[in-house]
Amino acid sequence: xxMLEEKLKIDKISKGxxxxxxxxxxxxxxxxxxxxxxxxxxxxxGVNVSSKKYQTKDIIxxxxxxxxxxxxxxxxxxxxxxxxxxxxxxxxxxxxxVELPKIIKKLILCVNExxxxxxxxxxxxxxxxxxxxxxxxxxxxxxxxxxxxxxxxTSKEKKEKKIIQRIQL
Amino acid sequence: xxMLEEKLKIDKISKGxxxxxxxxxxxxxxxxxxxxxxxxxxxxxGVNVSSKKYQTKDIIxxxxxxxxxxxxxxxxxxxxxxxxxxxxxxxxxxxxxVELPKIIKKLILCVNExxxxxxxxxxxxxxxxxxxxxxxxxxxxxxxxxxxxxxxxTSKEKKEKKIIQRIQL
Numbered sequence: 317x318x319m320l321e322e323k324l325k326i327d328k329i330s331k332g333x334x335x336x337x338x339x340x341x342x343x344x345x346x347x348x349x350x351x352x353x354x355x356x357x358x359x360x361x362g363v364n365v366s367s368k369k370y371q372t373k374d375i376i377x378x379x380x381x382x383x384x385x386x387x388x389x390x391x392x393x394x395x396x397x398x399x400x401x402x403x404x405x406x407x408x409x410x411x412x413x414v415e416l417p418k419i420i421k422k423l424i425l426c427v428n429e430x431x432x433x434x435x436x437x438x439x440x441x442x443x444x445x446x447x448x449x450x451x452x453x454x455x456x457x458x459x460x461x462x463x464x465x466x467x468x469x470t471s472k473e474k475k476e477k478k479i480i481q482r483i484q485l
Numbered sequence: 486x487x488m489l490e491e492k493l494k495i496d497k498i499s500k501g502x503x504x505x506x507x508x509x510x511x512x513x514x515x516x517x518x519x520x521x522x523x524x525x526x527x528x529x530x531g532v533n534v535s536s537k538k539y540q541t542k543d544i545i546x547x548x549x550x551x552x553x554x555x556x557x558x559x560x561x562x563x564x565x566x567x568x569x570x571x572x573x574x575x576x577x578x579x580x581x582x583v584e585l586p587k588i589i590k591k592l593i594l595c596v597n598e599x600x601x602x603x604x605x606x607x608x609x610x611x612x613x614x615x616x617x618x619x620x621x622x623x624x625x626x627x628x629x630x631x632x633x634x635x636x637x638x639t640s641k642e643k644k645e646k647k648i649i650q651r652i653q654l
Binding site for chain 2: 340348356362
């Protein structure tokens with residue numbers, strides 16, 4: 317009976333954002349990368365939830381939080397099929413799919429030390445998206461190619477942030 | 486109406502573990518530290534959920550996963566009031582409070598470089614728990630004192646793992 321009580325408490329989000337159809341296993345990485353994990357607002361997260369469209373998926377609901385353009389792009393890199401719904405009065409007032417840009421600027425580091433983006437020149441990183449899923453991107457300067465697992469993200473604090481390698485338990 | 490559907494899908498856990506009464510904001514750190522975040526099983530997580538007992542709390546439900554002694558101790562360090570419930574057939578069959586040991590062995594690193602636990606000697610770290618909440622621990626070798634925010638955990642991969650500093654947004 318206790319479970320039932322928790323359910324009611326957890327699921328009420330009157331106003332905020334639902335990030336749905338996240339690739340299974342990527343919700344926690346998305347929370348960390350976007351900085352949403354530091355929010356003091358109510359969040360509910362489902363990981364490895366069964367889905368009709370795909371086999372499993374993740375889902376995040378956050379109260380009183382709305383995403384900015386950088387966060388939407390970060391999500392599109394990790395989960396190009398993710399959808400973003402805006403909630404008001406418990407209802408979806410807007411729903412959109414994230415859009416992976418053709419060129420990803422600033423959000424990813426090139427780990428090639430000799431790449432000009434790592435020199436003292438004030439040059440922002442730029443990666444051309446070769447394939448969406450599985451992701452394949454190429455540095456426009458040194459032409460190095462990366463898949464999703466090899467990507468190192470730039471974080472808010474300008475420190476490197478490596479996405480968590482998912483391991484089959 | 487879509488929300489309602491998701492709710493049903495997310496909340497069914499027939500068999501597994503519920504970690505409840507986690508200090509607000511620590512669920513994601515617990516998932517990462519214990520390695521549960523790498524599970525392929527269904528997980529639902531509530532962060533900053535309103536609570537009767539405390540003001541807000543976090544809660545984690547994981548299907549088909551049962552915690553080992555190391556994971557329970559890691560949780561007790563981050564959230565000494567957490568409770569662990571074992572679920573079978575949608576019912577709680579056992580419920581216990583985590584127990585913070587009087588001496589914490591191996592789970593935490595001493596960052597004092599001159600501490601003997603950081604020498605080439607095969608000495609496991611040991612910390613005496615001075616206060617439970619807020620946590621205050623002392624290295625039994627070099628006597629350096631740490632609060633929760635200063636703790637560096639040892640992780641499965643023997644790499645250092647710093648708990649995420651929570652920031653008011």
